[in-house]
Amino acid sequence: MSPRTQTLLAEFYDRNKKIITALLAIVLVFILGQVVVSGFLTIHQVLITMKLASFIALFGLCQMLVMSAGGAGLDLSVGYTATITAIFTASVMNGANSNLWLAILIAIGIGLVVGLANGLLSAYVKLPSLVVTLAMSQILQGTINVYTAGRLISGKPSPVLQILAAKASGIIPNIVLLLLTVTVVVMVILYRTKLGATLFGVGENETAAYLSGINTRRVRTIAFTMSGIIASLIGLLLIGNMGVAFKDMGSDYVLPSIAAAVVGGVSLRGGNGNYVGVVLGAILLQTVLNLLVALGWGDAGKWTGFGIVLYVLLMAYVGNRRKR
Amino acid sequence: MESNTQGTSRKFRQLFAKPEYSSILMLVVMIVLAAILQRNFFRPSSLILTIDAFSPLILLTMGQAVVMLSGSFDLSSGAALSLYTCVLTWIMKTGEPFSGVVALLVTLAVAILVGIINGFGAGYMRVSSVVVTFATAYVWLGIGLFIRPTPGGDSVNWFNAFYDFRNVEGAPQIFQNLGAFLPPVLLLVLLACGIWYVISRTRLGRYIYAVGGNEESAYRSGINTARVQIAAYVINSIFVFLAALFFVGQNQSGDARFGDPFTLRTIAAAVVGGIALTGGKGSVYTALVGAVIISLVNKVIFFANISYAYGTLVAGLIVIVAIAGPQIYQIYNKRSAEIKRSPA
Numbered sequence: 011m012s013p014r015t016q017t018l019l020a021e022f023y024d025r026n027k028k029i030i031t032a033l034l035a036i037v038l039v040f041i042l043g044q045v046v047v048s049g050f051l052t053i054h055q056v057l058i059t060m061k062l063a064s065f066i067a068l069f070g071l072c073q074m075l076v077m078s079a080g081g082a083g084l085d086l087s088v089g090y091t092a093t094i095t096a097i098f099t100a101s102v103m104n105g106a107n108s109n110l111w112l113a114i115l116i117a118i119g120i121g122l123v124v125g126l127a128n129g130l131l132s133a134y135v136k137l138p139s140l141v142v143t144l145a146m147s148q149i150l151q152g153t154i155n156v157y158t159a160g161r162l163i164s165g166k167p168s169p170v171l172q173i174l175a176a177k178a179s180g181i182i183p184n185i186v187l188l189l190l191t192v193t194v195v196v197m198v199i200l201y202r203t204k205l206g207a208t209l210f211g212v213g214e215n216e217t218a219a220y221l222s223g224i225n226t227r228r229v230r231t232i233a234f235t236m237s238g239i240i241a242s243l244i245g246l247l248l249i250g251n252m253g254v255a256f257k258d259m260g261s262d263y264v265l266p267s268i269a270a271a272v273v274g275g276v277s278l279r280g281g282n283g284n285y286v287g288v289v290l291g292a293i294l295l296q297t298v299l300n301l302l303v304a305l306g307w308g309d310a311g312k313w314t315g316f317g318i319v320l321y322v323l324l325m326a327y328v329g330n331r332r333k334r
Numbered sequence: 335m336e337s338n339t340q341g342t343s344r345k346f347r348q349l350f351a352k353p354e355y356s357s358i359l360m361l362v363v364m365i366v367l368a369a370i371l372q373r374n375f376f377r378p379s380s381l382i383l384t385i386d387a388f389s390p391l392i393l394l395t396m397g398q399a400v401v402m403l404s405g406s407f408d409l410s411s412g413a414a415l416s417l418y419t420c421v422l423t424w425i426m427k428t429g430e431p432f433s434g435v436v437a438l439l440v441t442l443a444v445a446i447l448v449g450i451i452n453g454f455g456a457g458y459m460r461v462s463s464v465v466v467t468f469a470t471a472y473v474w475l476g477i478g479l480f481i482r483p484t485p486g487g488d489s490v491n492w493f494n495a496f497y498d499f500r501n502v503e504g505a506p507q508i509f510q511n512l513g514a515f516l517p518p519v520l521l522l523v524l525l526a527c528g529i530w531y532v533i534s535r536t537r538l539g540r541y542i543y544a545v546g547g548n549e550e551s552a553y554r555s556g557i558n559t560a561r562v563q564i565a566a567y568v569i570n571s572i573f574v575f576l577a578a579l580f581f582v583g584q585n586q587s588g589d590a591r592f593g594d595p596f597t598l599r600t601i602a603a604a605v606v607g608g609i610a611l612t613g614g615k616g617s618v619y620t621a622l623v624g625a626v627i628i629s630l631v632n633k634v635i636f637f638a639n640i641s642y643a644y645g646t647l648v649a650g651l652i653v654i655v656a657i658a659g660p661q662i663y664q665i666y667n668k669r670s671a672e673i674k675r676s677p678a
Contacts, residue, residue: 082462131654135661138611140409140464144598145653152647159643265472268465278462310483314476320469321455329459332553332560 028275028327032290039297047304053181059296061183065251067292068189068244069267070274071196072237074288076139077271079233080213080280083132084268086143088241090150091124092260095245097154100165100255110168117242124150125238129231139234147261154257163255171250185247189289196285209233213280265313266295269320278328295319357607357623364630371637382517386497386584388629389519390415390577391599392622395607396526397573398600399621404566405546405613406456406463410471411574411600414448415593417474418578423487423588434490438579445575448474449568457563471597478590485589489582496522496583518583522576523622530618533569542566547614599649602656603628611661628656 023030043050069088076083098120099113128146132139175185200206211219212229220226241260249255272278273294274287298319302311369375375384394411401408418441425437448470455466494501499513533539541562544552553559582588607624609616635648 082464084465086468131658135658135665137657137661138407138464140468141407141598141601141611141657142654144409145650145657148595148598148646148650148653150650152644152650155646156643159641265468268468278465310476310479312476313472313479317469317472317474317476321451321466321473324461324466324469325455325459328461328465329455330461331459 028273029284029287029290032273032275032287032294036290036294036297039294039301043297043301043304047301050301050304055300057178057181057183057186059293059300060186062300063289063293063296064183064185064189065244065248066263066266066270066296067289068192068247069241069263070270070288070292071192071285072241073267073271074274074276074283074285075209075233075240076237077276077278078213078280078283079209079230080216081132081139081230082278083139083230083233083280084143084278085128085234085237085241086140086264087124087128087146087150088237088244088267089260089262089264090147090154091121091238091241092245092248092263093255093258094150094154095120095242096249096255096259097157097163097257099246100163100167100249103165103168103171105166105168107168107170110170113168113246114243117246118239121239121242122235123238124242125235126231128238129234132234133227133230147264151261158257163257165255166253167246167249171246172253175247175250176253185251188247193285193289200283200285210281210283213277213282215281265316265320266292266299269295269316269323272320272323272327275327278324357620357627360606360627361623361630364627364634367634368630368637371634378515382515384633385517385520387633388626389517389523390580391596391603391629392523392625393526393573393577393580394596394600395603395621395625395628396530396618397570399604399607399609399616399618400530400542400566400573401463401570402601402604402609402611402613403546403616403618404542404563405549406563406566407601408452408467408567408570409464409597410448410452410467410474411570412593412595412597413471413474413478414445414571415574415578415581415596416588416590417448417478418445418575419582419585419588419592420478420482420487420590421588422493422578422582423489423586424481426488426490426493428488428490431490431492434493437490441578442572442575445571446568449571450564452571453560453564453567456567458560460560475590475594478588482588482590485587485592487588489586493579493583493586496579498583519580522580526573526576527619527622529569529572534618538562538565543614545614595646595649598653599628600625602653605660606656611657628652 040051040056049055069092072085072088076085095117099116102116103109103113124146128139128143131137131142173184174188177184179187200209208219208224208229211222212224212226216226219229245260248259252259270291271283271288273291274284274289275291276283276288295316298315299312302315305311307315372380374380394415398408398411421441421444422437425433425440427433452463452467452470455461455470456463491503496518499505499509499516499518502509541552541557542565544555544557545559545562549559552562581592603625604616604621605611605624606627607616607621609621609624631652632649635645640648
């Protein structure tokens with residue numbers, strides 16, 4: 011190997027360290043799973059993992075947008091935003107395609123209101139975004155409680171959504187193809203347009219961005235608003251996948267989505283974010299989760315495992331202890 | 335005349351701008367409202383019930399206040415509360431009074447460990463405290479579910495002493511008499527106040543304020559900031575542990591999920607009580623007042639006959655208003671002060 015290729019390889023590794031780590035970890039967990047539980051590593055199992063990971067990865071997009079805009083931003087309200095959209099649009103669609111456009115409009119509307127409120131309170135009123143979005147989740151959950159009090163959640167998703175979220179083309183689930191498309195679009199927007207540069211610029215160094223004439227608070231608010239709208243649209247996919255809407259359908263995705271973004275190498279301090287990494291992070295987490303389920307650990311093992319994984323990753327990736 | 339009214343309004347604003355006064359003013363307003371809505375509010379028996387209902391949030395808020403003073407947050411205190419009730423009822427065996435002592439000590443050790451784990455991540459490794467405690471909250475929930483998949487468990491009889499002296503079997507007559515007008519949980523709150531009173535007079539107390547005010551300069555002036563932050567989390571854990579004692583005394587059982595809704599309310603209560611979101615400013619005692627105010631708001635909602643379904647929604651809205659209100663007021667005040675200072 012010539013020295014030049016060596017330096018190029020080293021550079022490539024340096025730039026994509028976290029992606030390579032995530033890939034290796036996925037392979038490792040699959041092999042570990044195959045050793046512990048027979049039948050863990052099959053084509054079928056891999057495809058199911060990919061499908062389930064797609065939802066985490068899509069929620070991870072919300073987290074990445076908010077995180078890369080800096081200010082220790084995180085969006086904990088994505089789960090309930092998706093849930094409330096699913097519940098409200100279920101009766102609108104009522105199992106027909108004719109009202110799908112109306113459902114999409116409602117979804118965008120809900121996401122816009124929630125995301126804008128989160129963004130304004132975080133960026134302009136300068137409240138910690140975690141506290142704001144946690145309170146927002148409670149408000150959304152409360153609204154769902156009020157809506158469902160003494161009333162059944164009725165309605166079915168439109169067939170188009172069911173094909174998109176639950177069916178497969180050949181053996182590859184459609185949602186995986188959708189995720190691939192989203193990944194390409196996101197990567198192009200973030201790395202080839204001014205919007206991406208602005209977003210990362212604000213996250214990297216707020217003062218510098220402000221002094222170069224960027225309205226940093228507006229950029230941060232836009233990041234939260236986009237997060238809300240995307241989360242709301244994922245709600246449509248969730249109901250498409252499940253076939254019905256129910257009260258807590260989205261809330262279990264919040265922690266995995268943050269963990270996926272952190273595993274994928276998105277810095278909590280802002281300024282970077284590679285969506286490919288987030289997608290791999292989501293696949294890794296889903297594989298770990300599958301393993302825990304295959305071992306029969308249930309809810310307790312799932313939350314303990316996820317929490318410990320996130321804690322350890324935070325220490326390893328974000329930890330910044332003072333050296334004496 | 336005009337200048338005079340301006341003077342009064344400025345004085346009034348200054349009075350209101352001091353968090354101690356504004357929270358006490360709010361407290362008075364809420365007590366009046368509650369007394370109007372609930373006719374027998376001041377009757378001793380109903381006052382005792384009120385103190386019983388409010389005290390857990392007071393204890394949790396005092397803990398949260400200590401952490402916030404040191405410049406961090408604890409989003410895991412609700413989950414930790416649940417975990418402690420699970421551990422307590424897991425170790426205790428009905429009918430074996432001594433198992434209660436063991437449970438007490440073991441759970442206290444667990445609480446200290448919880449504080450150290452949170453403090454290690456936020457203080458020593460310097461990861462954003464909200465994310466660290468958000469992650470650990472799931473660990474506490476998971477461990478709680480391991481121990482107690484469904485609510486339940488054993489408790490020893492003397493644990494009743496944390497809820498009502500009169501429920502303890504074979505208690506001396508003096509306790510029976512005391513129980514009629516003294517809620518034991520008040521003693522737990524006083525204990526927490528005492529602990530904080532002692533700590534706030536030591537070097538650690540001053541260091542907590544220093545680290546919360548400006549971590550960097552505290553570090554540069556030679557304070558071991560990581561150790562101070564870990565200490566703040568441990569103090570918080572101990573206060574949460576005291577709240578867990580109350581709940582086990584009351585319910586005689588443990589539940590891995592019930593503590594969750596408390597977390598947000600403790601932050602809201604601390605902010606209403608004048609603790610700055612940025613740390614270093616405020617007092618644990620006025621945070622206590624904040625907890626009473628938030629509880630009174632819930633009580634007023636209850637007595638105003640609002641349907642149960644609205645509970646979560648209203649609670650969430652109150653949190654947003656409670657946190658955003660003071661902040662908006664501050665930003666507005668600063669801006670108007672800047673306008674006044676600038677030459678017309």
